[in-house]
Amino acid sequence: MNRPEAKPKAPSAPPARRASSKGVEARRRLLEESVRLIGEQGLAALSFREMARRANVSHQAPYHHFTSREGILAAIVLEGFVRLDAQLVSARARHRAAPAGEILRQVMTAYMTFALENPVHFRVMFRPDIVSIGDYPDTRVHAMLAFQRLVDAVAECHPDADRTDPRFLEVVNALWAGAHGVATLVLDGPVQLNSPGLAFQSFVNTAATLFSEAGALTKLIP
Amino acid sequence: MNRPEAKPKAPSAPPARRASSKGVEARRRLLEESVRLIGEQGLAALSFREMARRANVSHQAPYHHFTSREGILAAIVLEGFVRLDAQLVSARARHRAAPAGEILRQVMTAYMTFALENPVHFRVMFRPDIVSIGDYPDTRVHAMLAFQRLVDAVAECHPDADRTDPRFLEVVNALWAGAHGVATLVLDGPVQLNSPGLAFQSFVNTAATLFSEAGALTKLIP
DNA sequence: ACAGAATACTAGACAACGTCAAGTTATGGA
DNA sequence: TCCATAACTTGACGTTGTCTAGTATTCTGT
Numbered sequence: 281m282n283r284p285e286a287k288p289k290a291p292s293a294p295p296a297r298r299a300s301s302k303g304v305e306a307r308r309r310l311l312e313e314s315v316r317l318i319g320e321q322g323l324a325a326l327s328f329r330e331m332a333r334r335a336n337v338s339h340q341a342p343y344h345h346f347t348s349r350e351g352i353l354a355a356i357v358l359e360g361f362v363r364l365d366a367q368l369v370s371a372r373a374r375h376r377a378a379p380a381g382e383i384l385r386q387v388m389t390a391y392m393t394f395a396l397e398n399p400v401h402f403r404v405m406f407r408p409d410i411v412s413i414g415d416y417p418d419t420r421v422h423a424m425l426a427f428q429r430l431v432d433a434v435a436e437c438h439p440d441a442d443r444t445d446p447r448f449l450e451v452v453n454a455l456w457a458g459a460h461g462v463a464t465l466v467l468d469g470p471v472q473l474n475s476p477g478l479a480f481q482s483f484v485n486t487a488a489t490l491f492s493e494a495g496a497l498t499k500l501i502p
Numbered sequence: 503m504n505r506p507e508a509k510p511k512a513p514s515a516p517p518a519r520r521a522s523s524k525g526v527e528a529r530r531r532l533l534e535e536s537v538r539l540i541g542e543q544g545l546a547a548l549s550f551r552e553m554a555r556r557a558n559v560s561h562q563a564p565y566h567h568f569t570s571r572e573g574i575l576a577a578i579v580l581e582g583f584v585r586l587d588a589q590l591v592s593a594r595a596r597h598r599a600a601p602a603g604e605i606l607r608q609v610m611t612a613y614m615t616f617a618l619e620n621p622v623h624f625r626v627m628f629r630p631d632i633v634s635i636g637d638y639p640d641t642r643v644h645a646m647l648a649f650q651r652l653v654d655a656v657a658e659c660h661p662d663a664d665r666t667d668p669r670f671l672e673v674v675n676a677l678w679a680g681a682h683g684v685a686t687l688v689l690d691g692p693v694q695l696n697s698p699g700l701a702f703q704s705f706v707n708t709a710a711t712l713f714s715e716a717g718a719l720t721k722l723i724p
Numbered sequence: 725a726c727a728g729a730a731t732a733c734t735a736g737a738c739a740a741c742g743t744c745a746a747g748t749t750a751t752g753g754a
Numbered sequence: 755t756c757c758a759t760a761a762c763t764t765g766a767c768g769t770t771g772t773c774t775a776g777t778a779t780t781c782t783g784t
Contacts, residue, residue: 306761322631327741338763340743345761349742403631406690409544413692420695427696447708449697454684454709460691461683462676468628469682470635473642474649475671486669486722487676494716500708528732549770560734562772567732571771 307345310335311359314352318400323410326353353404353411354419360401361422367394368429380436385492387433388459392484395463402463430456437496447500458491529567532557533581536574540622545632548575575626575633576641582623583644589616590651602658607714609655610681614706617685624685652678659718669722680713 313334318326328349329339346352371390375383395402404410413419434452435441441448465471466480535556540548550571551561568574593612597605617624626632627645635641656674657663663670687693688702 324631328743329741337761339741340764341762343743406686408690408692409546414695420692423692424696427692446699446701446704449700450705450708451712453687453693453697453700453705454680454712457683457687457709458676458680458713459683460687461679461681464628464686465675465679465682468630470630470642470645470649471675473636474646475675477668478671478675479668482668483672483675486672487679490673490676490716490720490722491680494712498712500712550772551770561770562735563733565772 306335306337306341310342310345311352311355315356315400318404323403323407328352350411354416356401357405357411357413358416358419358422360398360405361419361426363398363401364391364394364405365422365426365429367391368426372429372433381492381496384433384437384455384495385488387430388455388492389484389488391430391456391459392463392466392488395467396480396484399467403467406460406464427456434495438501441501445502447502451495451498451500455491455495458487462487528557528559528563532564532567533574533577537578537622540626545625545629550574572633576638578623578626579633579635580638580641580644582620582627583641583648585620585623586613586616586627587644587648587651589613590648594651594655603714603718606655606659606677606717607710609652610677610714611706611710613652613678613681614685614688614710617689618702618706621689625689628682628686649678656717660723663723667724669724673717673720673722677713677717680709684709 310331314326314331317330317334326349328342331342331352332339335341342352346355367390368387371386372383375386378386413423431443431452434448434455435443438448462484466483471478532553536548536553539552539556548571550564553564553574554561557563564574568577589612590609593608594605597608600608635645653665653674656670656677657665660670684706688705693700
């Protein structure tokens with residue numbers, strides 16, 4: 281299909297004139313439509329031409345708003361990280377008075393909940409073969425911001441810990457992996473195959489408790 | 503590209519006559535070539551026609567060995583679960599004399615190691631939008647077998663636990679998620695973006711220790 | 725050893741896709 | 755009002771997955 285391997289170097293070139301109101305409207309509609317399309321038929325079904333058909337425009341109209349097929353996926357990824365960060369922040373704000381361990385638990389729960397509520401975004405966010413975050417600076421910023429929320433939560437459990445200690449980072453990453461693994465497995469893994477009667481909400485609670493306790497009580501952090 | 507949504511109902515129809523030796527040779531070569539291709543250029547680059555070109559056959563030759571593009575991915579998935587199961591079994595066998603907690607640790611480490619050593623297989627194994635395991639009975643069997651290895655390891659830590667208790671299953675799934683999350687993040691996540699100096703081997707050890715201890719000491723299992 | 729049948733492969737066609745190129749219309753700031 | 759530019763259309767090209775139809779190769783029973 282003639283998809284050149286050369287990266288389009290991010291669509292950061294700002295238009296000399298601001299986009300017209302009609303333009304941003306169309307762009308928003310196209311984005312929504314593509315998320316819905318992926319949700320209904322899977323990632324492989326996302327096609328520029330199908331999007332255009334659904335939006336009742338020519339097959340090249342989307343090409344104007346997004347530099348390429350990767351461009352629209354990158355837009356979804358950015359939206360995803362912005363939403364994720366917002367949910368992590370709000371989860372922590374809601375439990376500001378709670379004990380440190382409980383905050384960690386709530387942040388991890390928020391991560392998993394985000395994934396379950398935004399499956400399309402979540403899946404695309406972690407597919408570097410489709411859209412590599414490194415190529416989109418603002419996306420990268422929001423990804424690192426979200427990660428920082430988890431670092432903060434762990435730091436609250438271990439006020440004396442040295443944030444620059446490699447072991448500290450390892451524990452944070454391990455906890456991230458725990459929440460991420462639950463989300464990934466529930467979304468894409470054969471969980472219900474192996475464990476037919478599993479209730480997802482209860483599962484998320486159990487996992488959050490297990491991981492956050494391990495994180496709070498770990499002796500790996502000096 | 504005319505990829506119909508209708509599933510080809512698995513390639514389980516056994517040929518009336520056994521495949522010729524030349525045939526299985528070609529099939530094996532095509533499989534290897536496709537794994538290499540994915541490894542080099544990513545999943546999107548896997549094309550029937552490119553495979554054929556590399557194998558110096560017509561563009562329809564691969565189509566004979568694999569019912570469709572999904573068919574070849576399904577073959578990779580099957581191979582992946584067979585290998586994974588073998589590694590889990592061997593990890594446990596190697597530490598049969600070890601205390602129960604250590605066995606759990608080793609099994610989880612084996613899971614993560616498998617993913618890092620077989621990144622192409624691992625990625626395809628958990629992409630139901632590309633190949634849904636449920637449609638391929640023998641693949642399903644091997645997937646459940648591999649999962650059972652983890653169940654056994656957890657059960658060894660809690661000899662009195664009731665395997666049919668939902669909480670037991672939840673803990674097993676949570677531990678699976680932990681190992682799975684580490685593998686997924688290291689392979690596809692922006693880990694090195696957020697944590698530049700992270701040493702993977704050390705990270706895997708830390709995660710395995712953290713999770714297996716949590717699994718061994720959890721009070722969630724009655 | 726040899727005939728028949730299934731396997732293994734080739735060749736050509738088709739629709740759909742992503743993208744390039746060039747042209748046309750609509751919009752908003754001066 | 756003017757006009758630069760955003761917003762969109764039309765047409766074309768090469769590549770892809772898959773269907774159909776045909777040819778060649780290999781195995782197996784007698």
